[in-house]
Amino acid sequence: MNCDDARILLHAHLDGELDLARDLEVQRHIADCPRCTPEYSAMLALRARLKDESLRYQAPAELKEKTRRAIAIAPGSTPASSQRPPGAYRRSMRLLLPLGAAAILALMFAPRAMGPSETQQLAREVVTSHVRSLMASHLMDVASTDQHTVKPWFDGKLDFSPPVTDFSKDGFPLVGGRLDYLGERPVAALVYQRGKHVINVFMWPAARDTTSVERIETQRGYNVEQLTIAGMNCWVVSDLNRAELSKFAALLKSHG
Amino acid sequence: MPDATTAVDFEAAFLPHLDAAFNLANWIVRDDHDAQDIVQEAYLRALRFARGYRGGDARAWILAIVRNTAFTWLKRNRGADPPAEFDENLHAADSADAGLEANAMRQADGDAIRAALEQLSDEFREVIVMRDIEGLSYKEVADAAGVPIGTVMSRLARARGKLARSLRARIEKES
Numbered sequence: 459m460n461c462d463d464a465r466i467l468l469h470a471h472l473d474g475e476l477d478l479a480r481d482l483e484v485q486r487h488i489a490d491c492p493r494c495t496p497e498y499s500a501m502l503a504l505r506a507r508l509k510d511e512s513l514r515y516q517a518p519a520e521l522k523e524k525t526r527r528a529i530a531i532a533p534g535s536t537p538a539s540s541q542r543p544p545g546a547y548r549r550s551m552r553l554l555l556p557l558g559a560a561a562i563l564a565l566m567f568a569p570r571a572m573g574p575s576e577t578q579q580l581a582r583e584v585v586t587s588h589v590r591s592l593m594a595s596h597l598m599d600v601a602s603t604d605q606h607t608v609k610p611w612f613d614g615k616l617d618f619s620p621p622v623t624d625f626s627k628d629g630f631p632l633v634g635g636r637l638d639y640l641g642e643r644p645v646a647a648l649v650y651q652r653g654k655h656v657i658n659v660f661m662w663p664a665a666r667d668t669t670s671v672e673r674i675e676t677q678r679g680y681n682v683e684q685l686t687i688a689g690m691n692c693w694v695v696s697d698l699n700r701a702e703l704s705k706f707a708a709l710l711k712s713h714g
Numbered sequence: 715m716p717d718a719t720t721a722v723d724f725e726a727a728f729l730p731h732l733d734a735a736f737n738l739a740n741w742i743v744r745d746d747h748d749a750q751d752i753v754q755e756a757y758l759r760a761l762r763f764a765r766g767y768r769g770g771d772a773r774a775w776i777l778a779i780v781r782n783t784a785f786t787w788l789k790r791n792r793g794a795d796p797p798a799e800f801d802e803n804l805h806a807a808d809s810a811d812a813g814l815e816a817n818a819m820r821q822a823d824g825d826a827i828r829a830a831l832e833q834l835s836d837e838f839r840e841v842i843v844m845r846d847i848e849g850l851s852y853k854e855v856a857d858a859a860g861v862p863i864g865t866v867m868s869r870l871a872r873a874r875g876k877l878a879r880s881l882r883a884r885i886e887k888e889s
Contacts, residue, residue, distance in 0.1 A: 465871060465875075466867060466868050466871040467867075468871075469867065469870050469871045469874060470852070470867050473845065473852065473870075475851070475852050475867070496813040496815065496816060497815075499813075499816040500815035500816040500818075500819055500878050501874055501878065502816075503816045503819035503820050504819045504874060504877065504878050504881070505846060505874070506819075507819055507820075507822055507827055508827065508842065508846035508847060509846070510824050510827065512824040512828075513824060513827060513828060513831075513847050514737050514847050514848075515736055515737045515740040515741065515746075515749070516733070516736075516737075517732055517733045517735075517736035517737070517750075517753070518750070521732065521736060521750050521753060521754075522729065522732050524750075524754060525729070525732060525753065525754050525757050526725060526729065528754055528757065528758060529721050529724060529725060529757060529758070529761055530721050532721075532758050532761055
């Protein structure tokens, strides 16, 4: 792959829009090319900055109302009142909502035509596990706020012992743990809470030669942080906002 | 997806995308008030076309109409003064020290990014707004902008490149 192609494809790589083979090719080129590596980090940083919520114009509240009224009285539109008995709207919503939910689920679990890189694949698995843990009422195998109960519980179930710390005094109480399965191996999942938000922390031993990585990204509205703590691969996922999740990740790191 | 022919079904399908519609309109015309008018006009147009809506991505569909409405509006009202586009050649940064660019990106605050983004030409700005700010997939951007996916990819690459150079020039001028 030459630099001209890589300069374009690195964006599709960042956006997770490449098939696996192409994606690997791009990654390899970026890693080896002294000209493309800095370009890549610049684009990575730019992309992160563009996520800034302040860049998104918020529609004024009255615009929705105004638009709704305009639609209702528009010539050619068939107003609901003349066509449908009262309650029809609610009934149609009752039919639509499950459809919408099914569509969302289908999107969440549909295999993507274009495969992501391994790390992105893992990030996706992490988010899927998080979502599943919230849906399937299987958030915890051991429900306890006591780290001395949770840590020993993993003994005999895993071939490693994850570091378990309760951060109640910092506003992130430990609520329990469970076994999970990620990246083709059993992993420890610790569950923390922040207000109404649930944080899942997945841990497993890092391969000996891994250097410590730290990344943060957003997947389907969930924030995901990857870090290495005391020789453990550690993925933190939640619908909590980025700043608070980073604070939590920093706590984890300082106690690792 | 419902057969979007009645006002009620239409509302249920498209009103949830009003925020996205307003964001895109505002980034195209860069005026809060005009953006509101455009969104309303686009929704009324969409209602007329709704019989032609065959399901699929409701957000991309409504954004395509918002986009067309906004560009028509621009042509009608501001035909004479296209924005002064950032000229890369004038501010040619030495690509050999592109490492500085990542640093500049990290320093850039919301205001700097907004200003740089406003200076991009319409076709570059809209892909960044749709992909990076609104979070559309390449396929959705392609549907909304009416161009092939390959064009989305190359346009996005050029747009981000221009934005990065312009931001860096801005930040270096400040310091």
